[in-house]
Amino acid sequence: MRVEMFTFLLAGAICLGGALGVVLLKNPVHNALSLVATLFGVAVLFVNQGAYFLAAIQVIVYAGAIVILFLFVIMLLGVDRETDEGREPLVAQRPLAVATGLAILGLSLVALLSAGQRATGDKADLAPLNQPGPDINHLAEVLFTRYVYAFEITAVLLTVAVVGAVVLSKRTNEPLIDLDEFPEGTVVDVRRRADDAKAQDEVDADAEVVAVPDTEGDPQEGGDD
Amino acid sequence: MTAAVLQNVLASVGGLPSIEFSSVAPSIILALGGVLLLTVVSVTKDKLPVWFPAVWTISAAVAALCTVFRLWIRVGKWGNLSLISGAVGLDRFSLFVIGTLCVSVVMGALLLEGYLRREDLEGPEWYVLLLLAAAGGTTMAAANDLIVLFIGLEILSIAVYILSAMHRRRMSSLESGLKYFIHGAFASAFLLYGIAMVYGATGSTNLARISTFLADNVITQNGLMLGGIALMLVGFAFKVAAVPFHQWAPDVYQGAPTPVSAFMAAAVKTAAFAGMIRVFVLALGPTYRDEWRPMVLALAVLSLLVGSVMALVQTNVKRMLAYSSIGHAGFILVAVHSSTAMGTSAALFYLLSYTFMVMGSFGVVAVVGRKGDGHHQLSDYRGLGRIRPGLALAFTIFLLAQAGVPLTAGFLSKFYVIRSAIDSGDTALGVVAMLAAVIAAFLYLRVIVAMYFEGEPGDEVAPVKVPAAVSVAIGIALAGTLLLGIVPDPVTHAANEATAELVAPRR
Numbered sequence: 001m002r003v004e005m006f007t008f009l010l011a012g013a014i015c016l017g018g019a020l021g022v023v024l025l026k027n028p029v030h031n032a033l034s035l036v037a038t039l040f041g042v043a044v045l046f047v048n049q050g051a052y053f054l055a056a057i058q059v060i061v062y063a064g065a066i067v068i069l070f071l072f073v074i075m076l077l078g079v080d081r082e083t084d085e086g087r088e089p090l091v092a093q094r095p096l097a098v099a100t101g102l103a104i105l106g107l108s109l110v111a112l113l114s115a116g117q118r119a120t121g122d123k124a125d126l127a128p129l130n131q132p133g134p135d136i137n138h139l140a141e142v143l144f145t146r147y148v149y150a151f152e153i154t155a156v157l158l159t160v161a162v163v164g165a166v167v168l169s170k171r172t173n174e175p176l177i178d179l180d181e182f183p184e185g186t187v188v189d190v191r192r193r194a195d196d197a198k199a200q201d202e203v204d205a206d207a208e209v210v211a212v213p214d215t216e217g218d219p220q221e222g223g224d225d
Numbered sequence: 226m227t228a229a230v231l232q233n234v235l236a237s238v239g240g241l242p243s244i245e246f247s248s249v250a251p252s253i254i255l256a257l258g259g260v261l262l263l264t265v266v267s268v269t270k271d272k273l274p275v276w277f278p279a280v281w282t283i284s285a286a287v288a289a290l291c292t293v294f295r296l297w298i299r300v301g302k303w304g305n306l307s308l309i310s311g312a313v314g315l316d317r318f319s320l321f322v323i324g325t326l327c328v329s330v331v332m333g334a335l336l337l338e339g340y341l342r343r344e345d346l347e348g349p350e351w352y353v354l355l356l357l358a359a360a361g362g363t364t365m366a367a368a369n370d371l372i373v374l375f376i377g378l379e380i381l382s383i384a385v386y387i388l389s390a391m392h393r394r395r396m397s398s399l400e401s402g403l404k405y406f407i408h409g410a411f412a413s414a415f416l417l418y419g420i421a422m423v424y425g426a427t428g429s430t431n432l433a434r435i436s437t438f439l440a441d442n443v444i445t446q447n448g449l450m451l452g453g454i455a456l457m458l459v460g461f462a463f464k465v466a467a468v469p470f471h472q473w474a475p476d477v478y479q480g481a482p483t484p485v486s487a488f489m490a491a492a493v494k495t496a497a498f499a500g501m502i503r504v505f506v507l508a509l510g511p512t513y514r515d516e517w518r519p520m521v522l523a524l525a526v527l528s529l530l531v532g533s534v535m536a537l538v539q540t541n542v543k544r545m546l547a548y549s550s551i552g553h554a555g556f557i558l559v560a561v562h563s564s565t566a567m568g569t570s571a572a573l574f575y576l577l578s579y580t581f582m583v584m585g586s587f588g589v590v591a592v593v594g595r596k597g598d599g600h601h602q603l604s605d606y607r608g609l610g611r612i613r614p615g616l617a618l619a620f621t622i623f624l625l626a627q628a629g630v631p632l633t634a635g636f637l638s639k640f641y642v643i644r645s646a647i648d649s650g651d652t653a654l655g656v657v658a659m660l661a662a663v664i665a666a667f668l669y670l671r672v673i674v675a676m677y678f679e680g681e682p683g684d685e686v687a688p689v690k691v692p693a694a695v696s697v698a699i700g701i702a703l704a705g706t707l708l709l710g711i712v713p714d715p716v717t718h719a720a721n722e723a724t725a726e727l728v729a730p731r732r
Binding site: 110111112113147148150157159161172 | 395
């Protein structure tokens with residue numbers, strides 16, 4: 001067995017094993033760590049193809065940065081919290097997901113197998129990448145010549161993402177307007193209702209009595225208590 | 226020494242690409258406008274007047290529109306070009322689409338101006354994201370490369386995901402943003418998967434190269450190609466909300482802040498259809514049209530019927546407009562399906578008139594929604610004809626236009642679409658489209674009946690205030706809807722001239 005084949009099989013097994021782990025394991029931390037295994041396997045596949053720069057980036061960016069961010073978020077949300085997986089929000093969600101997954105797998109397999117030995121109709125037009133020499137140089141050449149426009153407009157994409165992240169994570173002290181609960185609700189109404197509810201809670205806490213007449217007076221209050 | 230190395234590198238790649246900034250001037254103006262607005266506002270803090278961001282945005286869009294006219298003349302002189310290493314296609318098709326996007330930015334900014342003040346929301350970020358989204362759309366419309374197309378689509382989509390979640394005190398807005406984000410991310414993944422497969426089969430992401438490769442070669446085992454086409458179609462169908470990939474649309478349109486729903490319906494649809502036409506009609510049209518046309522046919526028929534029928538049973542006007550926009554997507558798909566120059570210009574005309582009609586409709590919905598953006602039930606429109614006759618008349622015209630009544634833009638756009646279908650031999654599809662138009666007419670009449678013939682005087686929930694900016698937007702939309710219906714010739718002429726062409730890059 002040639003060494004490339006051996007590496008390919010090994011890395012492929014790591015990828016698939018990791019992917020199964022992401023889907024099947026219960027603990028979110030284990031899921032994230034399985035993802036590292038998959039990404040690492042992909043990096044090994046890149047090495048196998050002679051794309052050393054991509055392999056390094058794969059490890060640094062994906063395994064190093066992105067999964068660590070995942071772990072941060074998982075830790076911040078609380079790993080220990082029990083997730084209720086018994087209740088299905090959507091009926092038949094799981095079987096449908098499995099069916100869809102199999103369909104997409106089937107599609108990819110048909111696409112790849114029907115193409116036979118050569119999946120590619122034409123040699124990729126990234127000729128510079130196939131020249132001898134360090135691939136990082138070739139990559140830079142392609143990036144700043146053929147794909148220069150795509151490279152530049154990525155800056156706009158990142159700007160949008162940064163603006164969005166800042167805007168959406170800004171803290172707001174305003175009360176929420178829930179139109180399902182208050183179809184007629186305006187900001188002022190909801191604020192007033194929230195104040196009422198707070199006052200009511202204080203009364204409840206003081207007296208340990210449910211103040212029935214007050215809540216009956218305002219039918220909108222219904223779902224709150 | 227470095228100079229020598231650089232010389233060698235340049236020699237090996239055949240010289241640096243020339244970057245003709247003027248060819249992407251509209252995109253640059255919109256993107257730069259967004260970034261500069263962010264900078265100016267954050268530097269000056271609260272010293273600027275409230276109207277500043279809106280005026281800035283409108284000026285940027287108008288400036289971009291001016292460059293579109295300049296480029297239009299330039300293309301007339303020098304013909305269609307493929308620039309910046311073949312990544313950008315400068316032709317009248319992309320310019321027409323970019324112009325349409327600029328128009329929707331102008332109206333979107335006007336609607337936002339009134340909306341933000343009413344809802345006590347602040348922040349130039351709304352306008353920044355509006356401008357950046359438009360820059361993404363314009364990039365997409367002119368993309369001659371699948372990677373550029375994808376990045377343009379992502380810029381547009383991510384900006385609109387954020388915009389729809391930005392009324393953060395409203396639960397439904399948050400829900401809408403999250404839903405749109407998750408569905409949209411899936412759609413993007415499908416599109417990217419398809420792009421990867423097509424790249425694998427043809428060896429290029431450049432549309433012109435793909436087209437020439439497919440014309441010169443026959444792929445004997447084309448499973449990869451077909452899989453790629455199918456997945457790309459799924460991605461685009463998600464973005465234009467075509468049945469059966471439409472489930473996100475009603476919830477998202479209903480929950481998003483109304484001006485954002487308007488922008489979503491007009492601009493996202495326009496840009497996504499432009500991308501779709503570039504990929505399917507231009508790059509894959511000559512060689513693979515027999516493979517993708519049946520799929521588009523199914524999407525078109527389903528969207529037409531499901532969109533019209535589901536819209537009938539809605540009681541929420543925003544949701545109703547969402548379903549009707551699915552029906553409109555069906556009409557444009559009919560034009561795409563014909564896969565001819567006539568179909569392309571019909572789609573362009575439709576997109577421009579739909580921009581006016583839907584911006585106007587959502588503009589009225591935004592003001593009738595009143596403070597809190599919550600009054601969107603059909604019952605909230607009772608008696609609008611009495612308390613706000615002008616507004617009710619405008620809404621009536623927009624709805625009649627969407628239904629396709631003559632002397633409005635809606636009639637001609639539907640007419641051109643059906644003509645393109647019949648011209649390419651699909652009489653049955655033309656009949657289905659007409660049927661859907663008739664079904665849809667019912668729902669528009671329902672709203673009109675509610676406005677004029679229902680409700681007693683004095684049972685209105687709250688008075689409707691129309692801010693000046695919104696009335697300007699509605700005025701523009703009204704003018705566009707009527708002018709395109711009465712004197713369509715200049716625009717029809719432009720749409721006919723706006724044929725797209727894939728010019729092979731020089732290297």
